[in-house]
Amino acid sequence: MTVGVIGLGLIGGSMALDLKRRGFASHTLGTESDPVAAEAAGTIGLVDEVVDLDTLVARSDIIVLAVPVGTAVSLLPSILDRVGGTPSPYTCPGVDKPVGGSSSNPQIVIDVCSTKEAVCRAVENHPARGRFVSTHPMAGTEYSGPWAAQPGLFDGRACIFCDAEKSDPEAVAEIDRLYAALNMRILQMPSAQHDMHAAYVSHISHVTSFALALTVLDKEKDEKHIFDLASGGFSSTVRLAKSNPDMWVPILTQNKDNILQVMDTYIEKMQAFREAVAAEDQERIRQLIEEANHIKKILR
Amino acid sequence: MTVGVIGLGLIGGSMALDLKRRGFASHTLGTESDPVAAEAAGTIGLVDEVVDLDTLVARSDIIVLAVPVGTAVSLLPSILDRVGGTPSPYTCPGVDKPVGGSSSNPQIVIDVCSTKEAVCRAVENHPARGRFVSTHPMAGTEYSGPWAAQPGLFDGRACIFCDAEKSDPEAVAEIDRLYAALNMRILQMPSAQHDMHAAYVSHISHVTSFALALTVLDKEKDEKHIFDLASGGFSSTVRLAKSNPDMWVPILTQNKDNILQVMDTYIEKMQAFREAVAAEDQERIRQLIEEANHIKKILR
Numbered sequence: 001m002t003v004g005v006i007g008l009g010l011i012g013g014s015m016a017l018d019l020k021r022r023g024f025a026s027h028t029l030g031t032e033s034d035p036v037a038a039e040a041a042g043t044i045g046l047v048d049e050v051v052d053l054d055t056l057v058a059r060s061d062i063i064v065l066a067v068p069v070g071t072a073v074s075l076l077p078s079i080l081d082r083v084g085g086t087p088s089p090y091t092c093p094g095v096d097k098p099v100g101g102s103s104s105n106p107q108i109v110i111d112v113c114s115t116k117e118a119v120c121r122a123v124e125n126h127p128a129r130g131r132f133v134s135t136h137p138m139a140g141t142e143y144s145g146p147w148a149a150q151p152g153l154f155d156g157r158a159c160i161f162c163d164a165e166k167s168d169p170e171a172v173a174e175i176d177r178l179y180a181a182l183n184m185r186i187l188q189m190p191s192a193q194h195d196m197h198a199a200y201v202s203h204i205s206h207v208t209s210f211a212l213a214l215t216v217l218d219k220e221k222d223e224k225h226i227f228d229l230a231s232g233g234f235s236s237t238v239r240l241a242k243s244n245p246d247m248w249v250p251i252l253t254q255n256k257d258n259i260l261q262v263m264d265t266y267i268e269k270m271q272a273f274r275e276a277v278a279a280e281d282q283e284r285i286r287q288l289i290e291e292a293n294h295i296k297k298i299l300r
Numbered sequence: 301m302t303v304g305v306i307g308l309g310l311i312g313g314s315m316a317l318d319l320k321r322r323g324f325a326s327h328t329l330g331t332e333s334d335p336v337a338a339e340a341a342g343t344i345g346l347v348d349e350v351v352d353l354d355t356l357v358a359r360s361d362i363i364v365l366a367v368p369v370g371t372a373v374s375l376l377p378s379i380l381d382r383v384g385g386t387p388s389p390y391t392c393p394g395v396d397k398p399v400g401g402s403s404s405n406p407q408i409v410i411d412v413c414s415t416k417e418a419v420c421r422a423v424e425n426h427p428a429r430g431r432f433v434s435t436h437p438m439a440g441t442e443y444s445g446p447w448a449a450q451p452g453l454f455d456g457r458a459c460i461f462c463d464a465e466k467s468d469p470e471a472v473a474e475i476d477r478l479y480a481a482l483n484m485r486i487l488q489m490p491s492a493q494h495d496m497h498a499a500y501v502s503h504i505s506h507v508t509s510f511a512l513a514l515t516v517l518d519k520e521k522d523e524k525h526i527f528d529l530a531s532g533g534f535s536s537t538v539r540l541a542k543s544n545p546d547m548w549v550p551i552l553t554q555n556k557d558n559i560l561q562v563m564d565t566y567i568e569k570m571q572a573f574r575e576a577v578a579a580e581d582q583e584r585i586r587q588l589i590e591e592a593n594h595i596k597k598i599l600r
Binding site: 138140141158160185187197198200204205208209210211212213214215216217218219220223225226227228230231232233234235236237238239240241242243248249252253256259260262263264266267269270271272273274277278280282285286289291292293294295296297298 | 438439440441442457458460485487497498500501502504505506507508509510511512513514515516517518519520523525526527528529530531532533534535536537538539540541542543545548549552553556559560561562563564565566567569570571572573574577578580582585586588589590591592593594595596597598599
């Protein structure tokens with residue numbers, strides 16, 4: 001089984017590493033549009049071969065689209081255009097048996113984007129729609145690029161499959177096995193519902209971190225104070241503010257409606273807190289904190 | 301050297317543990333007003349002896365006030381009233397030499413509160429003001445109580461001494477040694493400045509986490525979704541929302557003016573983000589994220 005990863009960043013690189021190490025893929029291919037990152041991915045050895053996009057699409061049994069969501073939306077239809085046949089067998093240098101095209105089924109394409117509705121809509125009526133499985137492995141760090149890839153990144157996390165009823169059941173079963181190799185819990189959800197829940201839980205965390213970083217950088221003119229006074233608490237709360245704009249500008253734009261809704265609720269909660277502090281209303285502050293504490297029961 | 305800790309929670313308990321383990325204290329005493337916590341502290345062995353407040357004050361060379369800031373403000377003057385002489389020698393059961401009162405200097409009292417102005421003001425003109433050293437060890441977790449105490453909590457973190465010019469130089473030097481035993485970097489700052497910087501960097505992180513938890517709990521009626529969709533990013537951003545209201549209600553009340561200022565800036569930044577998202581202004585969103593990314597250069 002040959003797995004080809006388009007985009008050798010944090011997510012794509014980490015997937016390639018573990019799929020090979022754990023024996024799901026006998027051979028891995030990767031392509032990366034940024035030449036510096038492409039060279040780094042080769043040097044680090046994230047995949048067996050760094051190749052061009054056409055070669056990757058021709059030779060992979062499973063194609064993983066691990067690029068920012070805007071790029072995924074524009075790239076996915078043209079990749080699906082070329083999918084549907086059995087990939088050409090390929091002999092890996094030094095290995096006798098063919099490593100690509102070993103499956104008798106046509107190729108499968110998956111995406112791993114953080115918003116799903118636009119990606120699914122882009123290929124809604126594509127003749128090869130059945131070969132596409134839309135997935136969101138809920139894992140990551142605030143770092144990006146091939147340098148950030150790490151083994152074990154996905155272990156124990158959830159992976160959401162969206163609109164899976166539009167994918168061939170055989171393709172879904174194969175991608176189930178792929179994520180089982182990454183030790184992920186699989187959940188299914190319509191793409192619209194996914195985008196709403198992702199905004200409510202995950203995307204808002206990034207926005208609040210960005211705003212926190214902007215606030216602290218604005219109020220603390222002396223960076224030394226930030227460094228000196230940054231307790232572990234501040235560091236973990238502001239961690240996501242290190243996230244890459246290449247990834248987050250498209251997410252925030254594509255999931256605009258859901259994100260605006262949750263931002264409005266967030267601003268209301270902040271205002272409620274502000275009013276309680278301004279009024280020195282200790283009972284009200286306590287009530288808000290105790291309500292917030294309820295999150296303990298949900299997260300371990 | 302006997303160290304007595306008033307309040308055997310996360311901070312007090314962790315200090316007692318390391319001061320004893322690392323040989324700074326030959327004997328540790330603790331007092332705790334909550335009977336369940338007092339029993340737990342004894343069972344866990346955070347201190348050599350759990351005693352009542354009067355016994356602790358009489359027998360300790362150094363008294364650590366590790367209680368919420370409101371309690372510290374009301375308790376500190378009465379403790380300083382009783383300080384100034386050499387503590388009475390005391391023989392530890394099973395040990396021959398006296399373990400309390402071994403120092404020839406009068407006792408020292410320190411507090412470890414997260415806001416400093418009110419504490420310092422409470423004893424500004426106290427005749428024993430010189431025996432008081434106001435400190436803020438910048439360490440902690442979102443957990444509280446004796447169960448949360450842990451060795452090594454303070455290692456490598458900063459500790460702020462406030463208004464140290466009002467303390468006896470000999471007392472400051474002794475407390476310097478105490479925090480050196482905890483592996484802390486010591487900084488000095490006027491208490492008013494401390495409270496401003498603490499609000500700007502540390503306290504606002506707690507408020508944004510509380511607001512995030514309130515938002516997610518409000519929007520996500522189904523707790524299962526929060527659990528399933530909580531990536532590592534959400535968990536770390538919302539971590540501080542588990543913090544104890546007993547500690548945070550007094551901090552937010554006492555440091556009201558600074559906190560309101562930084563909350564207002566935060567709400568402005570959030571509004572700026574909201575406007576950029578609503579307008580789908582990708583350039584502006586990118587600019588805000590890139591500005592926020594600057595925090596990377598300050599925090600490792």
